[in-house]
Amino acid sequence: MRIIDLAPENLDDFCLCLEEWSDEMKEAGDHKRRWVEKHGERGLRVKLAVDDCGPAAGTVGGMIQYLPIEHSPASGEGLYFILCVWVHGYREGRGNFQKKGMGRALLQAAEDDARALGAKGMAAWGVALPFWMRASWFKKHGYRQADRSGIRALLWKPFRAEARAPAWIRPKKKPRAESGKVVVTGLLNGWCPAMSLVHERARRAAAELGEGVEFREVRTDDRAVFLEWGIGDAVFVDGREIRSGPPPKYEKIKKKISRRLKKL
Numbered sequence: 001m002r003i004i005d006l007a008p009e010n011l012d013d014f015c016l017c018l019e020e021w022s023d024e025m026k027e028a029g030d031h032k033r034r035w036v037e038k039h040g041e042r043g044l045r046v047k048l049a050v051d052d053c054g055p056a057a058g059t060v061g062g063m064i065q066y067l068p069i070e071h072s073p074a075s076g077e078g079l080y081f082i083l084c085v086w087v088h089g090y091r092e093g094r095g096n097f098q099k100k101g102m103g104r105a106l107l108q109a110a111e112d113d114a115r116a117l118g119a120k121g122m123a124a125w126g127v128a129l130p131f132w133m134r135a136s137w138f139k140k141h142g143y144r145q146a147d148r149s150g151i152r153a154l155l156w157k158p159f160r161a162e163a164r165a166p167a168w169i170r171p172k173k174k175p176r177a178e179s180g181k182v183v184v185t186g187l188l189n190g191w192c193p194a195m196s197l198v199h200e201r202a203r204r205a206a207a208e209l210g211e212g213v214e215f216r217e218v219r220t221d222d223r224a225v226f227l228e229w230g231i232g233d234a235v236f237v238d239g240r241e242i243r244s245g246p247p248p249k250y251e252k253i254k255k256k257i258s259r260r261l262k263k264l
């Protein structure tokens with residue numbers, strides 16, 4: 001296996017989280033591509049793991065993306081922040097590449113790169129439960145917890161003595177209910193297709209329910225907007241957030257909005 005930098009020929013697959021086989025991913029629209037364009041200028045780094053032997057030789061099996069923490073959902077100084085590490089684990093499409101050493105190699109390559117760029121350390125987020133991007137996986141690789149918000153753990157690994165621990169930027173604001181209509185507010189950063197697809201489903205459901213429902217998009221890839229809200233990605237129906245672990249189905253989102261509409 002070898003680690004390469006993101007190249008133009010891999011951009012489409014990267015923007016679909018290597019899940020070009022998934023119809024769900026296509027629902028996410030082009031937010032990721034636009035985010036990549038914008039964040040290239042903000043220091044985004046992407047590495048891919050390519051299988052080098054056997055029938056899948058030449059296939060990209062994993063990816064890691066990280067950027068200066070100053071453009072991440074956490075506060076900190078001189079650190080890089082891992083937004084996502086993903087080794088394709090489904091049988092569909094390119095197949096399962098997990099547990100072959102790609103994850104470890106991607107993390108090592110990202111840390112080496114960040115050190116070479118002069119970073120004081122690396123930060124990452126993980127879920128403090130045994131699913132999704134696990135905090136325990138980072139801990140096994142020498143990371144320790146710096147902060148926690150609900151089930152989201154903020155982890156870090158200092159490279160130098162002067163490095164300071166990062167902290168989560170916490171929610172500061174949420175939408176208020178307004179009289180005479182249901183307001184669906186979609187906060188969108190664009191980095192995560194799973195979150196973008198929830199946003200697009202909410203937009204579609206709001207439009208389908210017609211008059212009485214207004215969809216408002218809040219672009220949190222604008223740093224000032226993100227700092228005002230303290231939230232990167234979320235969908236609110238009036239003041240209530242639609243919680244999304246695994247992306248909620250379109251029907252579920254539509255039902256929540258329509259229930260609210262009936263109460264007007």
Ligand SMILES: CC(C)(COP(=O)(O)OP(=O)(O)OC[C@H]1O[C@@H](n2cnc3c(N)ncnc32)[C@H](O)[C@@H]1OP(=O)(O)O)[C@@H](O)C(=O)NCCC(=O)NCCS
Nearest residue numbers: 084085086087097098099100101102103104105132133137
């Ligand atoms: C966490 C994750 C990145 C790890 O990647 P990975 O490539 O599977 O990890 P590795 O192969 O480096 O290591 C995993 C295990 O495989 C083992 N392994 C590594 N190479 C191996 C090999 N050649 N043969 C057998 N086992 C091997 C490792 O020892 C390790 O075992 P351990 O966990 O008991 O220590 C990956 O599983 C993943 O993407 N999970 C989902 C994460 C996620 O949800 N991301 C967010 C998406 S938005």
